[in-house]
Amino acid sequence: MTQPMFNWQIVREAFVPLLQGAQVTIEVALVTMLFATVAGIILGGASLSHFMPLRWLVKGYVLIVRGVPPLVLILLIYFAPPAFGIEIPQFWAAVIALGVNAAAYNTEIIRAGIVAIDPGQSEAASALGMTWTGTLMHVLLPQALRKTLPPLTNELIAVIKTTPLLSVISILELTGSGQAIVANTFAPLEVYVLLALFYFVLIGALSLVMRWLEWKFAQ
């Protein structure tokens, strides 16, 4: 009798370590998204500024980040600073790399959200004598954030789908934990199928949240 094709014992043993990996994935993704959203709001606002160099700076940043694969950003941010004698802790290198990437997309999302607001709103604000910053802070952003909540959730999903790349810089997030278990058990089939299921559930749940947000704001 040969070995069974699918070893359920390994699935049971891998479950808890993978769950811990999933926790790291969620932590990294949430912290990344937090910073990237704040950066996106600042840069999204700046991209509509009247000051031309500021607009160009934001535009350049978005173009550069969009033209570089996230894996290259991760390699650059993790391996280059030590050449200057700067050691960034793994977790924060990960957050910076993913954050720089996601912030560029968030900038565009928030910019689009602000642009989509009826121009009458900012005209009314300026008629009332509000400053440009005041208009942005009190009139445009609150409305834009409501509209951009579904695409921002979508970006959170994109960030989660980028976190597996962190396994390359030996962070034990979900994929990294999976690889470590495979290295110990030599059971790639069981572990990677389970790994795929973990992501599927995680991302599926978030897609449902997004769908709900879209439905809620469509009303």
Place this chain on the structure above:
Amino acid sequence: MSYTWDWGVMAYAAPSMLRGTWVTIQMSIATMAFGTLIGAVMGTASLFKFWPTRALVATYVYTIRGIPLLVIIFLIYFALPAVGIYFSPVVAGLTALSIYSGAYMTEIFRAGILAIDRGQAEAAKAIGMTERMTLTTILLPQAARNIIPPVTNELIKVVKSTSLLSTITITELTRAAQLVVVQKFTPFEIYTMLACYYLVLIGTLSYLARLLDRWLKQ
């Protein structure tokens, strides 16, 4: 903080990185070819009246969208041999990228066909065309126009995702750079250069895409 930029290593790395760029381009083109094929077949299948086909396509699209590409690459390259299916790195990488990109292409094709005015399909039906004829002679040619801009976008995404193939020992651009870093210990220069290589490659593609887009709109 003093740091002397090593210019020599950039010249040293150039030949292997250019070779890597060529592999990246080849893998991207092959992926796009298979991805478009999958997208065209699955996208039209998703509009059939026969519901099991629709359900099959929806399952494919949602499953792939819910799994990160790197995990799909690992499944095909590391997990399939356990059930006796062996692929070379290039075939495994190409399969993974095509299946992944194909799911997004399916949605692009579907949306492109759905965007066509209903009257077109109704008129075809009124003059007695079969469902298949309507699709191939009326809907798909018109859909091509809607589809080309998002397809060029997908091509840029594919170029960026080929960097993941470095994990399964395919010496495309990213792995070519990694190999130089291992030899020369100059991560700052090489990875900065790597980013520039991708920027030029993707910048050129976006520029061409914009030209194509403008031409299509005329």
